[in-house]
Amino acid sequence: MTTSQEPRNYPFGEAHRLDLDPAYEELRRTEPVARVRLPYGGDAWLVTKYEDVKAVFGDLRFSRAAVLGKDVPRAVPNIQERSSILSMDPPEHGRLRKLVAKGFTMRRTEQLRERAQEIVDGLLDDMEKNGSPADLVEALDMPLPITIICEMLGVPYDDRREFRDWSDRALAVTAFTPEEIQGGFESLQTYIAGLVAERRKSPTDDVLGTLVTARDEGDRLSEEELVNFGVTLLVAGHETTANQLGNFMYTLLSNPERLAELRADPDLVPAAVEELLRITPLGGSAGFPRIAVEDVELSGVTIKAGDAVFTGQAGNRDPEVFPNPNEIDFHREGNAHIAFGHGVHHCVGAPLARMELQVAIGTLLRRFPALELAIPADQVPFKKGRLVRGPKELPVRW
Amino acid sequence: MSKWQVQVDREACIGTGMCAASAAAYFKLENGKSTAAQDFIEPDELVVDAAESCPMEAILVRDGDGVVIAPEV
16 A cells, blocks of 8 residues: 555545545545645544544544644644643543533433423424524524533523634634634633632532532542533534534435435434434544554554544445445444544533434424425535534525 | 442443443453453442443443442433
């Protein structure tokens, strides 16, 4: 296998709607462990085979913590100094994760299904009342996950305008300046620190309150970890699900056959959500690098200690694991996609995201049997220059 | 103190490896899924943490009397 050619630039280019850049598939065929050149910090490896992506996620010899404070290959100018659970390795990672894991298990999440249904019903009542057409992003996609995560964490829903704006900046790659991105994070930290201070005066039993107690009574995390954990949960708790809900509805509404299939058989909704998770590349940029802490072999290529590895967007489209990977098929057997990652960083909110997506999509299709895009699919505007993809607005009519 | 029983539901397990990373003495990944290294262990809070942290609630810990210690109901 040759790896001597000039590294390709990575990310391959601005993400176009929900397309997976064809370079991924080409590399998987020709150079599954490829050298790539990042805009900042030099060269790295990019893996494109499902098994290699899973190996990088699951093998603790690939460290997330090793990126902190280092000029590692990356898509943004800023060197990451701010530590969060996303950039921690075991055992520190587990110390933090277990503080909240209980609140996010499948069973706990199922207990929230009724509440999610109530929220969706209320939002769709409003949408109906305001009449066709509507922007699905503002009518449903954003308010559902924001309401749920606000209630779980104990963040006032009325503050959403502010924290959505900060979160939008914090998750930018090129959409804002490095100073604005940094400013977004700092505003979120100040905001969460304020909520923490309130809990010290009057304790609460929400997730933030639990974290405050864990800090003050158990000394199980530092003040900085507490605040950054709150920020991560708030941001990750809504941006991902909200954007995926928009992405999924965009995909369904622009695929009449799949949409008709789902309408005809609502029992397919959970399988459809899994398939949409598999096929939708949520990431809009390079994603998070890992650093090899010792030499590791992947598909016959030695990753040297100190090298950075990106897992890209292509694992879920590997034909060796998913036959006809670019087809949307609600009947896949054993759809073992890695949309939520794998290994210790496997998304803590995965059961919650699944439940919200199932409730939202199921209810929307049931209540609005004539729902369709109000503008041609190729005119739906998508956000640009951000870590996650999603429609800016999704005009629908019924 | 009597021994605790550790069980992993391999049907439910999705192989995130969280337990094997946080309580390596008690869990290992086999063919991509977790399995208990020993079925009966000396009491150790690490397995309780692992059971509480498992996103699939695939780990069950019982005390010597067969009472479920984790995950919490």
